[in-house]
Amino acid sequence: MREREDEWTGLMRSAISGDDAAYHRLLKAVTPVLRAAARRGLTRAGQPADQSEDIVQDILLAVHMKRHTWDANAPFAPWLFAIARNKLIDALRRRGRRVFVNVDDFAETIPSEPAPETVPASEVEAQLKSLPARQRDVLQSIAVDSASIQDTAKKFAMSEGAVRVALHRGLASLTAKLRGQ
């Protein structure tokens, strides 16, 4: 458990110093843990656990938008679990349940837990439709067509800088829309 968390901290430090692949690996690595905790929270609230994916995506977006509040000298896991707990409580509350969520719920998740069956997430998808066309196109090109920033720039005859701006703005307004629900 300890080793896993040290690895996360190392990956996040690399990510901040510009290593996109490390960031990708980190997000991949934390997702099963977040999913397991979301399922546990849903079950405890008497909700179907297979709806965890919207919560997972909500947490990932918050992690991304708030990562500047992580102190690179501190371990990453407590920061991550605090964000996740906050988002999980919020999500359960939105579903009409008040539930106490313990930070240990995250820390104690077994990493080898097999990926459970989940209902596909729909909230991000739905909000995506309400974005300005340019942001939506860029997001879809990168997410769905797995195009790089460079390829996306060529495809839409934009500069790479403009693609980056549209990408970040799109993610920021997705996050804001999810919060506003």
Place this chain on the structure above:
Amino acid sequence: METDQLIRTLAADNAHRARPVGSVLALSLLLAAPVSIVIFLTELGVRPDVMTAMRNPFFDLKFAVTLALAISAIAISLHLSRPEASLRGWAWLLLIPIGLLVVGMAGEMMMMPQRPPMMTRLMGRNAWNCLTSIPLMALPLLAAALLGLRHGAPTRPALAGALAGLLSAGLAATLYASHCTDDSPMFVATWYTIAAVLVAAVGALAGPRVLRF
């Protein structure tokens, strides 16, 4: 969108760097400060005998107290803008302005044998002015502080909002202190404190609405 697709998209945005919360907070406070200063200059103004007053240690103490409040509250609210933060190890900072007041009240008792009776010093002449002017000048700063802290990730938004209230009350009280002719630490400990608690309460109510992320 599948989670793997979302992760890919987030990783593509890794190069984006957000400003630190501290600089966003500083910037928004700087933008709001002129509003409070205009209120101060049009409604209050510096007291006419300020040059003489500056030789009175109790006049100077007011600024030490209000600035200590503002600075401690800024430090704590920035700390609380990190999601995993708690008050532990930080709340004592608020004891600095309180300690200064206690020292001031003790000093007044020892250094001024001919002081007016306690209730006279406590009531002063500007109690109502103090109670209204500090919150009035604090409100623009409170709004700015909340907007600045929104850039952070406070998981205890009511607490963070209260601290935003204290920091803006501390800054507003620093302006007010140069207007008010009541210098007794008894007066400051009573009315400035009530004013600061009022603003903190507004901040605590606004926090959960504004600071959710």
